[in-house]
Amino acid sequence: MMATNLSVLQIQVVEEEVPMSLAELCQACGAERTLVLQLVEHGVIEPQGDAPPSWVFAGASLQRTRIALRLLRDLELNLPGAALAVDLLEQIARLQRELGAARSGAAVG
Amino acid sequence: MQFKDYYQTLGVARDASADDIKHAYRRLARKHHPDLNKEPGAEARFKEIGEAYEVLKDAEKRAAYDDVGKRWQPGAEQPPPGWDAGYEFRGGEAEFDPQAHSDFFEALFGRGRSQARARTPPRAQDHHAKVMIDLLDAYRGARRSLRLQMPSFDAQGRVSLQERTLDVAIPAGVREGQHLRLAGQGMPGFDGGPAGDLYLEIAFAPHPLYRVDGRDVTLKLALAPWQAALGASVDVPLPDGSVQLSVPAGSAQGRKLRLKGKGIPGKTPGDLFVVLHIAMPPPPDGAQRRAWEELARLHAAFDPRDQKGAT
Numbered sequence: 001m002m003a004t005n006l007s008v009l010q011i012q013v014v015e016e017e018v019p020m021s022l023a024e025l026c027q028a029c030g031a032e033r034t035l036v037l038q039l040v041e042h043g044v045i046e047p048q049g050d051a052p053p054s055w056v057f058a059g060a061s062l063q064r065t066r067i068a069l070r071l072l073r074d075l076e077l078n079l080p081g082a083a084l085a086v087d088l089l090e091q092i093a094r095l096q097r098e099l100g101a102a103r104s105g106a107a108v109g
Numbered sequence: 110m111q112f113k114d115y116y117q118t119l120g121v122a123r124d125a126s127a128d129d130i131k132h133a134y135r136r137l138a139r140k141h142h143p144d145l146n147k148e149p150g151a152e153a154r155f156k157e158i159g160e161a162y163e164v165l166k167d168a169e170k171r172a173a174y175d176d177v178g179k180r181w182q183p184g185a186e187q188p189p190p191g192w193d194a195g196y197e198f199r200g201g202e203a204e205f206d207p208q209a210h211s212d213f214f215e216a217l218f219g220r221g222r223s224q225a226r227a228r229t230p231p232r233a234q235d236h237h238a239k240v241m242i243d244l245l246d247a248y249r250g251a252r253r254s255l256r257l258q259m260p261s262f263d264a265q266g267r268v269s270l271q272e273r274t275l276d277v278a279i280p281a282g283v284r285e286g287q288h289l290r291l292a293g294q295g296m297p298g299f300d301g302g303p304a305g306d307l308y309l310e311i312a313f314a315p316h317p318l319y320r321v322d323g324r325d326v327t328l329k330l331a332l333a334p335w336q337a338a339l340g341a342s343v344d345v346p347l348p349d350g351s352v353q354l355s356v357p358a359g360s361a362q363g364r365k366l367r368l369k370g371k372g373i374p375g376k377t378p379g380d381l382f383v384v385l386h387i388a389m390p391p392p393p394d395g396a397q398r399r400a401w402e403e404l405a406r407l408h409a410a411f412d413p414r415d416q417k418g419a420t
Contacts, residue, residue, distance in 0.1 A: 011278060014288040014308070016375075028235050028290075028308065062288055062308075066237075067144050074159065075138050076131075089144065097322045 015059035022047070022055050029065050035072075036065065042083040044068045064090075112181050113213045115161035115174065123175075127166065134162040160214050170218065177217060233296040233305040240289075240309045242279060244316050244326070247373050248349040250281035255309075261297055277309065282375035284323060285313045319348060324379025326372045331388040332356060345383060347371055354383060362387045 012018050025045075026033050037052070039045050045064055047055035064086055071082045116123050119133040138159070139145065143152040164170045210218075236259065242251055254274055261271045275294065283289070288308045295305025313321055320327045330345060340358035344351055345368075352368065364385045372379020393401055 011280060012290045012292075013280060013283055014290050015284075016287070018290060028306065030234055059288070063286060070144055071142070074142055074155070076135060085145075100320055100322075 013059075014062055018059050020057045020059070020061065022052050022057070025057050025061060025065060028062055029069055031065070031069055035069070038079055039065060039068055039083075042079045044079075044083045044086055110213055110216060112178070113157075113161070113211060115164050118157050118161035119165065121165075125165075127168075130162070130165045134158065134166070138162075157211075160210055164214070164218070174217065233298045233302060235305040235308060236295040237308045237310065239312055240277070240279070241312045241314050242283075243314050244319055244321060244348045246279060247283050247313070248281060251279045253277045253279060257307075259296065275307075279311075282373060282378075283311050284373060285311060285321060287311050316348075318346065321373070324373045324375060324377070325382060326379060327382040327384060329386050330354075330383045331386045332360070334387055334389065337361070337385065337387050347381060356385065360385055 014020075020028065022033065022036065025031075026036050029036070036045075040047060040055075045057060045061040047057045047061075049055040067089065068082045068086050071077050071085050072079070077085065116125070119125075119130060119137065121129050121133045125133070138155065141151045141155040141158060143155055146155075164174050236257075238255070238257060240253060240255060242253070254276055256272060256274050258270050258272050261269055263269070275291070277289070277291070279289065288310050291307040291309065293304045294307035298304045318328055326348065328345065328347075330343065332341065332343070336343070336356060337360045338358065340360070341356045343354050343356055345354045347368075352371070354366065354368070356366070362385065366383045366385070368381040368383065370378045371381035390397075
């Protein structure tokens, strides 16, 4: 095994600064274009713009797309099932945050 | 090397039908999938299940595995002679993940023979990794040295793992679940093609005091009953410093006070919420008890079950 050291200069926070094109989203997720188009069709991700060439995806689409792709691959779900699961997972995450807020954390003072 | 009992992993009999195997896999995969199950250990278990299924769902691989299993001596350290010879497999265009398979699997089926590389991709694959930071790092920004293992391909298309260290400056204001994109730091390019990007997903280490929700941070602050009743000026520890908070008189348990802009910084910084918690002193006696009794006498009209009386 070889080791190399590199310093990184250019860093972007995807969710804040990086609206992605269809091609970039496919590349970032390692997904076929047709599959990403199907995810759009099933409402897993919602681009801005009229037609695929001018579509712009918000950075948060990256996370939803990756989860959907993992579920499709690992659980052999179909697209409506994966779309539903992604929505439900987001709801669960939100409810868990609210539950965490309602429950007591550690005390101070 | 340990023999892996893939049938046991999936909880099926050795003569299970392809359908039984599929059902068992789907049930276990749903239970242990790391997107669905956040318990520690779920991901490792899921990988075992996935590996078992990858072999047993494929008639060719299953036959090869069964063949090896028959000749394997219980307790033997060494696989039977010739066990990895002559099996040739198609397919397997799974994403390259150096940790995806056990040594047992790789010895039997090889390590991700990369047919996928045959059609020269326009650009190399992007690479994803997770990085754990502390809440304070999100306030101040941080530098992290990351050690990443990545496959590299030599002229003959052989794969070797290369370790590299990246110095990454994590910008202040980053939030849990966000991704950092490091252009050109993904998989190396092929035939002079551009390299992929590296994506780092941010996770926060759990903190004993603070709870984080997006940009907002919540802290529970304990007060003595008289501080809540009379109001108080309390020193509140922030992730990045501290602040004097004045608690208004007559504050009830659970009251939420907002420190605007003291959450995770950014273009629109988050807020820090202080949730009041009233702590009771030990059961009083002597003069303390008489003081509480006097308090009760002076509040004879207060009905705690009357909603109008509660604040």
